[in-house]
Amino acid sequence: MPELPEVETIRRSLQPLLVGRAVKTILVRETRLRRPVNVRQLRKWIQGHTITALNRRGKYLLWQMDNGSRLLIHLGMSGRLGYCAGPEELEPHTHLCLGLDNGAQVRYRDPRRFGCVQAVAPNERCGLLQGLGPEPLSADFTADYLYDALHGSRRPVKAALMDSRMVVGVGNIYANEALFHCGIAPQRPAGTLSHEQWERVIESVIRVLQRAIRKGGTTLNDFRNGLGEPGFFQTDLSVYDQEDQPCQRCGRPICRVVLQGRSTYYCPACQK
Template sequence: MPELPEVETTRQGIAPHCQGQTVTRVEVRNPNLRWPVPAELAAGMQQQPILAVERRAKYLLLSFPTGTAIVHLGMSGSLRVITDDTPAQTHDHVEVELSSGVRLRYNDPRRFGCWLWTETPESHPLLTSLGPEPLASEFDGNYLFHLSRHRKTPVKSFLMDNHVVVGVGNIYANESLFKAGIHPRRPAGRISRDRYQRLAEHVKETLAAAILQGGTTLKDFVNSDGKPGYFAQSLLVYGRGGQPCESCGTPLKEIRMNQRTTVYCPRCQR
């Protein structure tokens, strides 16, 4: 599933082609995505200039004078810039043509993503209850420490809660907890302020590195120019269950938490 770095990589890839361009055509080939694509989407976008391409959590936001298109890539979606006559494929469900002739093509084999339209994004239910962005200044050790007091939930689940902080998906939670030396099952309320500060710093560092390298290579993910990301080459624990820890040599343990693969070092993380 595309995580925050993949979505940010997509945003950075499409933004230069979109901002300032007018939408000349919107074609919805299959409206049956996670939620039905509303008729207001095409009506709101057509003949309108794209003012900005932004990201909130894992949502892409295409801003127009008339409203905002909310796009989620779902489990297997990708949004690509098409500059030639490549024909649409079976799973290309939404296409947006711009005044430059460039097209944005949304591909989603599992149809678990979404294209929605809102005139008031600040009050849309998908966006209103989200926590801070992990790369924002307000996300730090003090914030995590205060929010975690008296919580018995495992710290990995706490870190992946979008009400706590957005966009720290499974891969990056595994990596950040390893770097901070924190056991993923440790109760969130039993972690010190200093350890949370280290964790917040490693979350920022890990996500920033992944964005710089183009996201993590997942079998279903391609970014806006059709090329895979390369951050998977840098993973220290995720996908390495049973292999030696790169810090101490102890075999990494792989377990399931909330139906997600969790890998950690039983010696380095406590």
């Protein structure tokens, strides 16, 4: 479900409600996520402490606590975080409930259980965050960097964009969309792009992510922000899930192929 714009949307919706609040109770109803939830660590480092900031790194949400620890949450494919002001009925697949000092709860739901919830001790470096590439909306995401890093690479440019060691936060939807907007074919070997083409790729990635954030993310099925509200970027999708639909630029049908085991959409006429 969530790529960078969706995680950022959740972050922005929850931040004003969480910062300054203490986590009083932690209820873990299911520990079998992608990696087992370590309940002891959660109680030790998170329970009883106050949230000082809500940050994001790629697709990870990072709750900064006043003792220097962090609560790291990844939503996988189907994860949701929801703020409940009152004692609403628990929805299915609610694996974690964090009770706040104002009586509200933050609930983590994840039917497929591909997500991750982990407490990181103060000053501990978290393995999951090691080796991540630059943020696409930061000054580190440059054509120089990508041109050098992918020089000589024969892997498809789309695979490179979706590799979190290259750049974080770009998933299947936005990789497809960005490549359409800069006119580069997804299967094009990354090492064949010129410096100027990387500049256009970067410009497209940034623009599509920013527009998606402005629209509150893409709700294909079930994405909701922390307040339960959907996003609206799905109406702006140019190629993702648009097989056989006319290309916006040339009118020829959008093609779907499978690349790296992922559905890949593009216009063979407009993208070279």
